[in-house]
Amino acid sequence: xxxxxxxxxxxxxxxxxGWTLKPEGACKGDHCIPLNPAPEGDRLDVGVLAEQMGxxxxxxxxxxxxxxxxxxxxxxxxxxxxxxxxxxxxxxGKMFELHSLRGRKVLIVAWSPY
Amino acid sequence: MWQAFRNQVRDQGxxxxxxxMDTAGAEACRPFIEAALPEHPSxxxxxxxxxxxxxxxxxxxxxxxxxxxxIVRPAExxxxxxxxxxxxxxxxxxxxxxxPQRMLEIFGEAxxxxxxxxxxxxxxxxxxxxGADSQFALSADQVIDRSGPRSADAAIGHAxxxxxxxxxxxxxxDAAIGHFRQAHELVPENFAYRRxxxxxxxxVDGPLARFWQGPAEGSEGEWPYAGDWLSDVREMGAENYYxxxxx
Numbered sequence: 619x620x621x622x623x624x625x626x627x628x629x630x631x632x633x634x635x636g637w638t639l640k641p642e643g644a645c646k647g648d649h650c651i652p653l654n655p656a657p658e659g660d661r662l663d664v665g666v667l668a669e670q671m672g673x674x675x676x677x678x679x680x681x682x683x684x685x686x687x688x689x690x691x692x693x694x695x696x697x698x699x700x701x702x703x704x705x706x707x708x709x710x711g712k713m714f715e716l717h718s719l720r721g722r723k724v725l726i727v728a729w730s731p732y
Numbered sequence: 733m734w735q736a737f738r739n740q741v742r743d744q745g746x747x748x749x750x751x752x753m754d755t756a757g758a759e760a761c762r763p764f765i766e767a768a769l770p771e772h773p774s775x776x777x778x779x780x781x782x783x784x785x786x787x788x789x790x791x792x793x794x795x796x797x798x799x800x801x802x803i804v805r806p807a808e809x810x811x812x813x814x815x816x817x818x819x820x821x822x823x824x825x826x827x828x829x830x831x832p833q834r835m836l837e838i839f840g841e842a843x844x845x846x847x848x849x850x851x852x853x854x855x856x857x858x859x860x861x862x863g864a865d866s867q868f869a870l871s872a873d874q875v876i877d878r879s880g881p882r883s884a885d886a887a888i889g890h891a892x893x894x895x896x897x898x899x900x901x902x903x904x905x906d907a908a909i910g911h912f913r914q915a916h917e918l919v920p921e922n923f924a925y926r927r928x929x930x931x932x933x934x935x936v937d938g939p940l941a942r943f944w945q946g947p948a949e950g951s952e953g954e955w956p957y958a959g960d961w962l963s964d965v966r967e968m969g970a971e972n973y974y975x976x977x978x979x
Binding site: 704728 | 734744745746747748749750751752753754756758760761762763764765773774775776777779781782784785786787788791792793794795796797798799800801802803804806807810812856859860863872873875876877879880881882883884886887888889890891892894895898899902904907911924927928931942943945
């Protein structure tokens, strides 16, 4: 995820990283990373959280932004087979959440116009 | 392309979600989406969230998800059912008069790319019919194992890619290039990361600009990237562009 502040709100962090913050830690499916101390409130120090979770942080000082990269657990792309709640806009900017399709099979197809 | 398939199978409890991965955003995707007239969700992914969240490293790629929200097949090459030929792709580019030599060579290499569309579609239909009992629906452990490698360095590379797409959208194209280069070096298996960066260079003008994906003739010294589409595909071998379908 990209942020112009190291303080980010919980919902944005969860949506963009796919990790859910629970009492037992940061979780993807049944895979949890214990967090000590546990983050509190809706505003998170993403620098501390990234270090606790082993997420890489790339900083561009000129543009004052940080990019928080994904996990690399077990050296595989997926830490869990549970699908994260992919949230993206359609052509008109209307946001769509993958979890709205629960109860149906879903075929995601990635394409590009170039 | 997927709309026709969706119409055929929509009574089998599945929804198709297409995701256009392009930093250039909705306007770059719009002509293709409006031509396809999708009735299913058709989304725009400017920062390639599918790479970080699902391990998508090339396009077209698919992910299969069951009714409980579990991935049963991780990202893999997904040939569209009614396959689009190289000739159709060329004609989609419009009337360009003489096609430049580089594009002819790109079409030539593209025609050697191997996809097993019938095997893929048969597997997809088997899953629709048989669900969890389908041999093509993988266990959670298999899904994780097959989701592709991600080293600690690659994770850093993904962060660089997102930084690059952010800077590109903020109008800082030159600053974006440095981060794209880092992403290419740290996540070499992600061909979409390369194509995305190449497609944002304007080596030529007109309808071919985003497909050129390399330096203009005689301006090789100005090309900011280590590779380009034609050189990289020739080096890897077009037949290796997609891993073959593994049941």
